[in-house]
Amino acid sequence: MKKKQPKKRKPKKIQKPKPLRTVYNGIDVDGFTLADYQMEKALYDQLKAESNDENFSLLSLPQDNRLREIIENKRTMYLEFWNSKRIPTGGGRKSDKKILEDFKNLRSKKWKDILIKDANNNKIILWDFSSLDSGVNQYFPEMLDVPTTKGSVLDCLRDKDRFLNGYEKKILKPGFYKVEKTDSSFYSVFSQMIRMGSESHPVVNFPSLVAQYIVMESYYNTIKLNNGIENDNFVVLDECSGWAGRLAGILCSFHKLRNDYQSRYGRKLHITYLTTDPNKDVHERFAAIVNDWFSLVEPKHSLDYFHFHKQTLGCETPEFLSYCKGVLSDLNVSGANVALTSPPYFDQEQYSKDPSQSCVKYRNDYPSWVQNFLSGMIKNVYELLQPKGRFYLNIANTKKGSKLFPSETESVRLLKEHGMKEVVTYKMLLSGVPNKNCVNVTSVPNIKTKEIKLKKFEPVFVYEK
Ligand SMILES: C[S@@+](CC[C@H](N)C(=O)[O-])C[C@H]1O[C@@H](n2cnc3c(N)ncnc32)[C@H](O)[C@@H]1O
Secondary structure, three states: OOOOOOOOOOOOOOOOOOOOOOOOOOOOOOOOOHHHHHHHHHHHHHHHHHHOOOOOOHHHOOOOOHHHHHHHHHHHHHHHHHHHHOOOOOOOOOOHHHHHHHHHHHHHOOOOOOEEEOOOOOOEEEOOOOOOOHHHHOOOHHHHHOOEEOEOHHHHHHOHHHHHHHHHHHHHOOOOOHHHHOOOOHHHHHHHHHHHHOOOOOOOOOOHHHHHHHHHHHHHHHHHHHOOOHHHEEEEEEOOOOOOHHHHHHHHHHHHHHHHHHHHHOOOOEEEEEEEOOOHHHHHHHHHHHHHHHHHOOOOOHHHHEEEEEEOOOOOOHHHHHHHHHHHHHOOOOOEEEEEEOOOOOOOOOOOOOOOOHHHHOOOOHHHHHHHHHHHHHHHHHHHEEEEEEEEEEOOOEEEOOEEEOHHHHHHHHHHHOOOEEEEEEEEEEOOOOOOOEEEOOOOOOOOOOOOOEEEEEEEEEEEO
8 A cells, every 4th residue: 555645744934024114124323332432441541641630521632632533423423323314212223123022021011010119108109110112212213302401312412512521421431331241232331321421311201011000900990880891992092192102001901901801791802092192203103103013913913903093183172172072983982991191291392393282382381381281181181081081190390490380280270170080199100310209119129229219200190080
């Protein structure tokens, strides 16, 4: 008998990962190695020793000094790089592989992992210390060029003397210790230092895992109240999309919500993200993140269960209200289950020049901003929420010189005036220099806090319709 030939297995098709749609995909940043640094540092130490001047600084050297020239060349090179290709926010550019890794890690994070307790009063604190948002930040290099109190971080690159000063302070003076350890992530350490040297604080993203916590908490709250979700569609309203930190939070809660819903009710849950932001420059980037997430992170066809609606209208306007009402009616639901946002803090940061940007529309007019923007936004949220739906509002006071803009108390007043009831106020820890609002985190287990004792926080007001 003829021996049957074993069936030839078809070779498995290896799926090539699709490239992500970050704006500088495929660009590499080089040009500064550990050897460069060591050479510059030796030159600097030598110049300093020769000068015999206590107040020695690079700025006091003649323009044609070799070290000054090296640093100036570097400045123009990076500026040219920014002008032509945009360098990413924070540290160095991440590869597609690393961004994808961040996304997958975000997705697998447990939703309660960001909860810590205030050692003083046992109250809950929200702290996402994972740095996983940096994957999503990679879609928004503009974050480096948002003017804040001392201009934008990129303004440091534009100003010759400021760059020289920052370079000396953060790179050539003792303390640039990370460089000694490794040169593999050299560029990222370097750009971080430049950022710090510029003394201009960069805008930060809303921590995605905090957003995930809020979404999950409000989901459990909703199903407890209603024994399910209206029309099996969980709707999250975000009045100011920002830099997609909240979008990423919702994306990483997506499979958790759906798995839980399926096991409880035996039905498939849809999730809707309804949002707006006047910043037209970055509008398309949100759809890119959603597409990347669903083509690379979630199983096939999951996008059928995620509904993404974004506008560029001002969230305080009647136009936005009627747009949202239209979407909600199309989805056959009576309102959003939860609202979550972090609006502009008056005019502290100038995100874009679009006329409906709140810092453009209410320029230099805080009372009008409170009355029209803040109040209008809260009024719209109230109208769009389902009864008992919660509004999580992250906002902070700002200062200009000695003048205080008390947006926190104004928000609380307006939330109450518009008929909402207080539930709780969370403290959300953020990176940045500790100010008056600080939490001592030394007692938090499993967290490397050797150097950081105090962390800055901002409130998240939770109110219910
Ligand atoms: C970036 S967030 C505030 C910072 C916060 N930490 C965050 O990332 O969520 C503020 C956002 O509000 C947006 N914005 C400004 N005016 C607005 C308006 N009238 N309606 C909705 N969004 C607005 C800005 O474009 C910006 O993206």
